[in-house]
Amino acid sequence: MVSERHEVSGRHEVTGEESALLDAMPADEARAALQRCCGSHRWVERMLGERPFGTRARLVEAASRHWNALDPADWDEAFSHHPRIGEPGRVAAGAASAAATASWASNEQAGAARSADDVKAALAEGNRAYEARFGRIYLVCATGKSGEELLAILRARLANDPETELRIAVGEQEKITRLRLEKLLSS
Numbered sequence: 001m002v003s004e005r006h007e008v009s010g011r012h013e014v015t016g017e018e019s020a021l022l023d024a025m026p027a028d029e030a031r032a033a034l035q036r037c038c039g040s041h042r043w044v045e046r047m048l049g050e051r052p053f054g055t056r057a058r059l060v061e062a063a064s065r066h067w068n069a070l071d072p073a074d075w076d077e078a079f080s081h082h083p084r085i086g087e088p089g090r091v092a093a094g095a096a097s098a099a100a101t102a103s104w105a106s107n108e109q110a111g112a113a114r115s116a117d118d119v120k121a122a123l124a125e126g127n128r129a130y131e132a133r134f135g136r137i138y139l140v141c142a143t144g145k146s147g148e149e150l151l152a153i154l155r156a157r158l159a160n161d162p163e164t165e166l167r168i169a170v171g172e173q174e175k176i177t178r179l180r181l182e183k184l185l186s187s
Helices: 016-024 027-037 041-050 056-068 072-079 099-108 117-134 147-157 162-186
Strands: 005-008 011-014
Touching (some): 016 162, 041 056
Antiparallel strands (some): 005 011
């Protein structure tokens, strides 16, 4: 099967027939693959129910539509599957497991991992403050961001009201999910 790849902002963007990989997987294998992209069981089940996607564009559209139709409990479930920023090997309290996404999370958080010790300490302190204020982990699409950038974003977001912050976290998870779907399809 031939598929096209286009360079977009320094990364491969998958097009066309590559969604066939996910479409052809047995349900259990597809479930596990989708769970690597997003930790919400309801999102995964809705995505499974929509197969086959046929094209990358339909897959991405379905992922966004189903994500945005979920409720806050589903979003929180997805958030809980992420390690804290600056702690890619550790799972936030209450998470079922982040083992399946550990290598992706580690790569996504490479900027934080390369930070100076004082930045890592400030991120850890900021994570605790964020969790105390909002009752969930600080979630940000960390790909391509330095530890200093992640810390600045965290500090700015601590000033948000809970409703605004939830909307931002939902958007960040959607970005992460899309990037992970692209990784899945290009692997």
